[in-house]
Amino acid sequence: MSDIILLGQNFLALFVESAPWLLLGLLVAGVMHELVPVSFLEKHMGSASFSSISKAAVIGAPLPLCSCGVIPAALGLRRSGASKSSTISFLVSTPETGVDSVSVSYALLGPLYAIVRPIAAIISAIYAGLMVRFFAERDVTAQQATKPLSTNETSSCCSSKTAREPEPQIEASCCASDKGHSHNDVNTMQGALGSKVTKVLSYASGKLLEDIVVWLLIGLALAAAIKTWVPTDFLTQWGDGLVAMLVMALIGIPMYICATASTPLAVGFLAAGLSPGAVLVFLMAGPATNVSTMGMIKQEMGARTLILYLFSVMSASIGFGYALNQLVSSFSLASMIKTQSHMHEHGANVQVIYGICAVLLAGLMLRLGVKKLQNYRQNHSQHSACCS
Numbered sequence: 001m002s003d004i005i006l007l008g009q010n011f012l013a014l015f016v017e018s019a020p021w022l023l024l025g026l027l028v029a030g031v032m033h034e035l036v037p038v039s040f041l042e043k044h045m046g047s048a049s050f051s052s053i054s055k056a057a058v059i060g061a062p063l064p065l066c067s068c069g070v071i072p073a074a075l076g077l078r079r080s081g082a083s084k085s086s087t088i089s090f091l092v093s094t095p096e097t098g099v100d101s102v103s104v105s106y107a108l109l110g111p112l113y114a115i116v117r118p119i120a121a122i123i124s125a126i127y128a129g130l131m132v133r134f135f136a137e138r139d140v141t142a143q144q145a146t147k148p149l150s151t152n153e154t155s156s157c158c159s160s161k162t163a164r165e166p167e168p169q170i171e172a173s174c175c176a177s178d179k180g181h182s183h184n185d186v187n188t189m190q191g192a193l194g195s196k197v198t199k200v201l202s203y204a205s206g207k208l209l210e211d212i213v214v215w216l217l218i219g220l221a222l223a224a225a226i227k228t229w230v231p232t233d234f235l236t237q238w239g240d241g242l243v244a245m246l247v248m249a250l251i252g253i254p255m256y257i258c259a260t261a262s263t264p265l266a267v268g269f270l271a272a273g274l275s276p277g278a279v280l281v282f283l284m285a286g287p288a289t290n291v292s293t294m295g296m297i298k299q300e301m302g303a304r305t306l307i308l309y310l311f312s313v314m315s316a317s318i319g320f321g322y323a324l325n326q327l328v329s330s331f332s333l334a335s336m337i338k339t340q341s342h343m344h345e346h347g348a349n350v351q352v353i354y355g356i357c358a359v360l361l362a363g364l365m366l367r368l369g370v371k372k373l374q375n376y377r378q379n380h381s382q383h384s385a386c387c388s
Contacts, residue, residue, distance in 0.1 A: 003228060010224035014108070014264050018220075020357035021107035022260065025100025029064030030204030034196055045077060045086035053129035056086040057122045060094035064208050070094045071296050084136060084301050088309055089129030091297070095287040096121035100212075101259035108267050110338035112328075113280070117259075120284060120320045128312035136304050205364050213365050215261035226268030240275030240325060245318045248278050252286030253310070259287040267339075276328050276337055277321035284317035 044055040065073055070091060078087045097118045106114035248269075257265070265286075266279045289310065298306045328334055 007224050007228045010227045011220055014220050014223055014267065015362075016354050016358040018104050018107050018264065019361045020354055021103035022100060022216075023357055023361055025098070025103040025260070026064075026204040026208055027200070028099040028103075029208055030200040033064060033203050033208070034200055045082040045090065048083040048085045048133050050126075050130070052083060052086045053089045053133065054126055056082075056089040056129065057093040057125035060090040060092075060125065061097050061118055061122050062099050063094050064098050064100055065094050071292055075296060075300065078300055084305055085129040085133035087301070088132045088297075088305065088312075089125040091293065091309070092128045092288050092313060093121045093125030095259060096124070096284055097259050097287075101263060101287075104260050104263045108263050108338065109270070110336050112276075112333055112336035113266075113283070116280065116320075116324060117283060120280065120316075124284060124288075124313070124316035124320065127316050128309060131308045131312045132305055135308055136302070206368075209364060210368050212258050212260050213368060215257050216264075217365075219257065219261035219264045223264035223266075223268035226265075227271050230268070230272045240278060242318070244274065244278040245281045245321045248274070248282040248321075249285045249314050249317055252282045252284075253289045253313070254291055257286050257290075259283070262286045270337070270339055275321075275325055277323070277325035280324050281317045281321040284320065285313055288313050288317075 040059075044059065045052055060070075063073075073094070074087055074091050077090065078084075082090070102114050102118055105117055252262075262283055266283055269279050269282065270276070294306055294310070297309055328337070
């Protein structure tokens, strides 16, 4: 019974510690979702050049998409004319990091991981894209030759025309009075701003939170379980070299886990004695890959691209794992990595804020659960009515 109580305490501690940063990340992610349209991504990812690959990595890194949510986005970009190499770069950088996972990394793992994770994600994504460009070049050329390039141009033309269609309405309002025109403009701007804010909050507390909540709670529960029952020297039997990093990569690759949800698991691995580099391998390989992503890549881009993708993710994560271990030991950066002993060092006022954020986050999660239950009951009743 005491173990169950300790498990609950560990879970609650992790939840409270991550709540304010997760809420901040969700809010920023919602803003980015409204400000970065798909057409912008398509425009900068159409070729297999180094510039397009780099843009895909940089654009994808802060986007709030998990390892599952990135699949339809990448598929849409690919079918809209994005090159193989740019699509792979986007597929690697987007789930590996994001504004929400960086903020949670800072809260749970410390500033070092908050800095290293996005840098490693972008560089590994560019590396993966270049691997596909150089070693699947024939496939890329063949695919590009068959793509209707006019589709993007037509859609961009149509979008620009559509944007200009409201102009006659402005002239019509001008005829009435200049004052009325300016007053209407202010009201329109205020209405548009209010609509944008509503959309941001709706997406952040709805679709985005719904996408990550299950795996986030699973990750927190597993991290709490590791801290409760796994001895601190259990995982150190693998050492801190290649074997430990391969084990972490093999654990992470098939998992359906996002960058945010993998963070509390990383806390548990650190507490169990794994080296910072081995933990980074899991943080990179886990979110970047899963079975669905691998199936989509094979179907849309071929087996060769899939092999290059997996090799790039594994080799890049292990390489960054070694680099992080070397960095920590050479420059004595262990103090920049937060462990369980460093938590709960907030003042009374700050702790109140953390508690309020935890209650708010729990309320949002509970609201999603209630909505899910209501939808399930409604669908079930409709199905029963149809069958009767």
